[in-house]
Amino acid sequence: MRFLIKLSLAVSALAVVIPIDEASKSVADSIIGPHIAPGTEIYFLPNANYPIKFTQRHSSFANPGYAVAVQPLTVLDLATIVKFANKxxxxxxxxxxxxxSVGFLRVRDAIDIDLSKFNTIGLDxxxxxxxxxxxxxxADFADTLYKAGKEIPTGNSPCVSAIGATIGAGVGPMQGLHGLxxxxxxxxxxxxxxxDVVTASKTENPDLFWAVxxxxxxxxxITQATYAVYNATNGGKHVNADxxxxxxxxxxxxxxxxxxxSDEVYPKEMAISVTLGYNRKARLPTISVSAYYFGxxxxxxxxxxxxxALDPTRWQNETLGWNEMTQAAGFGQTFAKACVGGRYTSHLTAGLRRTDPATWASVFASFVEWTAARPWFRGSIILQRYNAxxxxxxxxxxxxxxxxxxxxTLVLMSNTYDGPAYDAEVNTFFQPLRESIYKTSGFDSPASTSTTATVMRARRRGMARACLGCKC
Ligand SMILES: Cc1cc2nc3c(=O)[nH]c(=O)nc-3n(C[C@H](O)[C@H](O)[C@H](O)COP(=O)(O)OP(=O)(O)OC[C@H]3O[C@@H](n4cnc5c(N)ncnc54)[C@H](O)[C@@H]3O)c2cc1C
Structure with missing residues (x-):
């Protein structure tokens, strides 16, 4: 309703320059429509085509609330929409x-800007x-580059947006070789x-490039991003072991x-992902490790x-193209599962400089005891070790x-459960659990890959120039 009231005010403000004369068009379409290319789609929500044609969120946790959804076809259309929204x-x-992110709950009566139409990839x-x-x-990165004998550090899950992962840092298995x-x-x-439509790089708008x-x-x-690529290590072949x-x-x-x-001991070519879980049927803790070695x-x-030597109950290893690494991990199951959306999942992260076995024995025991007593909870704790x-x-x-x-080591508490009714109970358990991990993490203050701290840092550096009029 708030959106509708604001929208009608916008209509009257724009009425002089934009006649609203087509009753068959939605109000939003009437306002923005005349300024944008025909291929840009605008839905006034709810709309039956919205879940089919627009990107839906991977998790329904803390969903943002939208009143209008727009799928811009061109960069200029996107700029028009941003200016309209600002105005x-x-x-x-x-x-x-x-x-x-719980922060998404603050996004209410908003415009969803779906970037699906910016989908080209070009290798130079x-x-x-x-x-x-x-x-x-x-996944688009992996296949294109592998075929050309090149590589780039990517993330763990093929389904995640390349730019979305990058702008938070972009952590992943090849970090030891090429960084973030x-x-x-x-x-x-x-x-x-x-x-404004701009390019940001080391030489153009360098402050903005720093913040990005x-x-x-x-x-x-960001509509498109350009990255350096590298000759594929070991001819593009890596060892995948589970x-x-x-x-x-x-x-x-x-x-x-x-x-x-120690990064002197743990090789730069290696990455492992340790998943601690609980098998409800067998009523037993579960531990699995996926290892990649780029060599x-x-x-x-x-x-x-x-x-x-730790006596696994099951293990296998094979040599594969680097483009297949994430699909193959976890006996071919882990990341295929991670890519299935539509669940209610929240995440908490923590960063470690060192591993304290006593802390981890205690964290895992608490996690198992708590999970066993809550049939509505299906979560796991994942430790990803990359050479830094x-x-x-x-x-x-x-x-x-x-x-x-x-x-x-990046710790990810991935909490999937039966909806918001359990939010408080999950938080009450996992926040203190994360505090206990921080205490022996080797960092003086909590290290979490949450973007909040990074954004505060960017603001302190005086990012007002780039940030004028923005919603950040
Ligand atoms: C299954 C799964 C696996 C993951 N694996 C990895 C991994 O291996 N490595 C890793 O680093 N991260 C990983 N992540 C985390 C992921 O990179 C971040 O959650 C990232 O923010 C997702 O970006 P998104 O655009 O898809 O998400 P969104 O929720 O749509 O976006 C997150 C934020 O970025 C903004 N945003 C999105 N696109 C753009 C854009 N083009 N320009 C400017 N702002 C934009 C949104 O408005 C929002 O504020 C994983 C997440 C999931 C769910």
């Missing part, structure tokens, strides 16, 4: 779809650059919060993780053998806004 003080939000093999649109996923996704980012084309690398969601809407362990192996596994805390099997073997050497060595002048370059 009439409408909240708007760009959608890739894979984040969930001579200059070692790739350009992707806002709708391209990490922001470290490969060379430039972006974006519509600023004021509605970590706090990107708050300074404009392990499952019984509860008896957990102590030895946490000890092994501690021995791998030949002989080099991977000494590290994989340390996992084999390259990430840490990036010179200050090249870094961008993202501050957590010392994180060696």
């Amino acid at each position: 009439h003080n409408f909240t708007y939000m760009a959608t890739g779809g894979h984040s969930s 093999i001579d200059r070692n650059l790739v350009t992707v649109g806002a709708a391209n996923t990490l 996704m922001i470290d490969s980012l060379r430039s972006v084309e974006m519509v600023t919060a004021r509605g 690398r970590g706090a990107g969601a708050n300074f404009g809407i 392990f499952e362990f019984g509860p008896g192996s957990q102590g030895a596994l946490f000890d092994l993780l501690r021995s791998w805390d 030949p099997h002989e080099s991977a073997r000494p590290y994989l053998q340390q996992l084999v 050497g390259v990430t840490r060595r990036v010179p200050e002048a090249e870094r961008g806004a993202y501050p957590w370059r010392d994180i060696g």
